[in-house]
Amino acid sequence: MSQEEPQKSKVEVIKEASVGLRGSIAAELADHSTDHVEDATTKLLKFHGTYQQDDRDLRKARRKEKLGKAFSFMVRNRIPGGKMTAAQFLAELDIADELGNGTIRITTRQSIQLHGVVKDNLWGVIHRINEIDLSTQSACGDVTRNVCCCPAPLHQDSLRTELQKLTDEIAEFVRPKTGAYHEIWIKDPDTGEREQVAGQPAVSEFEPLYGEAYMPRKFKIGLGMCHDNCIDVYAHDLGLLAVTEGDTILGFNVLVGGSMGTTPSKKNCFPAIGKRMAFVTREELFPLITAVMLVQRDFGDRSDRSQARMKYLIHNWGLPKFKAKVEEYLTQAESICSVAEGTVRRPLLDPHPAEVTTHQDHLGWHEQGDGKWFLGLPIENGRVKDDGSLQLKAALRKLLPEHVPTVRLTLHQNILLCDVEASRRADIEKILSDHGVVTVEQISTLRRHAFACPALPTCGLAVTESERVMPLVISDLEVLLDELGLADEPFSLHMTGCPNGCARPYNCDIGLVGKSIDGKSGEGKYTVFIGGNLIGTRMNAVYKDLVLRSDIPATLRPLLICFKENRQAGETLGDFFHRWGMDSLKELDGTAEV
Structure with missing residues (x-):
């Protein structure tokens, strides 16, 4: 008797029944009697680039007044490689002023988020974003998110120009084929020009890359360079590390399974950096991308969303089996890419020795x-x-x-x-x-290499503050670093308000991850991670848990003193932590568990 297949998650059922991501979005947007949409619609709206949120600062007061949540939407742009005209950027500011909360936020994936968009303004925001030749499609949801690459307009060689062009091509290739986005957000309902006035298609458009249920979870692609890993290439589901010779791109080392999100309460959840799987030439790249996505699409976990990212498939199978399955899917991938069968070599070549060496921030x-x-x-x-x-x-x-x-x-x-x-x-x-x-x-130097996720008050997943307290954390640490003579020491400090890892806290020198709120003071408590590096090629590890925000400098003080007194010539902070060893470092602080 064959084993029963795992039951699909609620989100999978919603996607399959959505008729190409349409669902009841249009009908609910047209209902002006409510300030929010139903749960199933929130899941589909993510594919269109928006999350329903509420102002968590107001929850307690509104409960006392017997009011519901103060709902609004976050709208995220899809901007491949982060390239914009000045006019587009100014238009985003205008939209934020007129229909949002008056601010915009540059994201950790080269995009722009607008916050505080009320439901009745949502259509106008997304419609206007498209009017300036930008889009929100696939900025969120179980599809390929914003494709990233080095944005610097350095023309001394052709490398970045070529990567930026390739990024645009990949972004267009992985864009969903459904017409739902155009029907809902582009056509003007007041003129009667909407393609879908009543009802919707009986079946959705054919999606050769995504299928009817799209990906099991979000999928991220980034193109990086060995001598300039400004895009943190190891943190993506699919990292493409350009192997170069002079001004020529020879091909790409393919890195698979990077992902910063985790659920600490589940032992089978963890963050990960990508594994070096293969080397492909430029001509082999699109079939390879397609094959990797098809394998994740067909074998990623659709019953448990906490296990649905590609890193878990690779972890459960092992890299050799995953690579073999990608090779098996290359023929199907080549047909989708309109490439003659046999173009991609089988077996795939082993990765080139080329590796990330440096990091640039282009400031x-x-x-x-x-x-x-x-x-x-x-x-x-x-x-x-x-x-x-x-x-x-x-x-x-x-x-x-x-x-x-x-x-x-x-x-x-x-x-x-x-x-x-x-x-x-x-x-x-x-x-x-x-x-x-x-x-x-x-x-x-510290502030230069530090950043945080938005967290409270808008993010529904946030446990603690992040963006609003990060400047205070940095100011406190600046005093300590000045005292120790380490003010010019470059190291990365990333902070998040929850374990989901939007600010990539798990492969930096020092990561601060929100864990809980102190019941007495109301101050956030954080897990302190150490031992990654500025170039993003190594995972860090837990040094101490449940550290009050105000105690972070005191917690790091013995580590920084040890670094100053025992570092080797040219050794970075993360490299020192890695060499010294976690057990030895925890012995420096009697309150840290060894």
């Missing part, structure tokens, strides 16, 4: 190699707003597009002001200074 002024310049501007936690003496939005409105014609977004939540004429540099610096906007030369 400060840089010559582009075409006679123009770009300025990498640090944006604390990616939040673009006017706040007291910091008038960042106002500065950008003055700079764009007169002085700065294009912008690009980084995975560290910063912005590159691009294609600047040399004659305008002084004017740009003055405008920034007049508006209280700091440049990289005016911030500490």
Whole structure:
């Protein structure tokens, strides 16, 4: 008797019944009697680039007044490689001012999020984003998310230009084929031009890559370079590490199974960095991408969403079996890509020896190699707003597009002001200074390499604060680092308000992950991870759990002293922690469990 297949999760049933991600979205948007949508619709709206949230700061007060939650939506753009025109960026600011909460947030995947969008404004926000030739489709949901690559417009060689072009091609290739997005958000319902006025298609469009239920969970692709891992290539489900010779891309080392999310209460959940699976040439790349996605689509866990990411499939099978299954799927993949059978070599080649060596954040002024310049501007936690003496939005409105014609977004939540004429540099610096906007030369080394997720009050998964307290954590640590003479030491510090890992806290030098709220003080408690590295190629590990936010400097103090006194020449903080060993480090603090 054959073993019964596991029961599908609730989300899988919703996807299969949605008729190409349509569901009842259009009908619920048209219902102005309520400020929120039903649970099934929230699951489908993610594929369209938006999450339903509520202001958690207001929950207690509203309960006392016997009111429901203060619902709103977060809307996320899909911006492959983070490339935008100045006009598009200004339009995003306008949309945020007119239909959102007045701020935009640069994400850790080179995109933009708008917060505080009420239900009656949701259609207008997404429609206007499409009017400026951007999109929110596939920015969320169980599909390929925003495809990432180095955004720097460095033209001294052709490498980045080629990767950026390839990123656009991949993003278009993995875009879902359903017409639901266009029907719901692009056609104007007031003019009667919507393709779907009443009812919906009996069946959804054919999705050769995704099938009727799309992916088991989100799927992330990133293209990186050995000498510039600014996109954290090992943190993606599918990392494509360019192997180069001079100005030529020979091919890609294929890294599979990266993912930062986890559920600590479940022993079978864990974060992971990608495993080196194979080397492919540029000509073999699209069939390879397709085959990897098809294997995850067909064999990823659809019964337990906590086990649905590709890292768990690889963990359960082992890399050799996963690689063999990818090779088996290459023929089907080649037919989807319209590539003649036999183009991709079988078996797949082993990875090239090339490996990540350095990390660049592209902050400060840089010559582009075409006679123009770009300025990498640090944006604390990616939040673009006017706040007291910091008038960042106002500065950008003055700079764009007169002085700065294009912008690009980084995975560290910063912005590159691009294609600047040399004659305008002084004017740009003055405008920034007049508006209280700091440049990289005016911030500490620690602040330069630190970022946080949004967390409270909008994220429904957040356990503790993150974005709102990260500046305080950094300020406290800056005092300690100055005291120890380590202020110029570069190391990465990432903070999240929950274990889901949006700010990639598990492969940095020091990660702070929200765990609980202290019942007496109301202060957040965090798990402290140490031992990753700035270039993102090694996982860190738990040093101490349930550390109060205010106790973080004291917790790290003995570790930093030990580092200062025992480091080897040129040794980084994460490398030292890794070499010294967790047991030895925990002995430095009598309160840490060994």
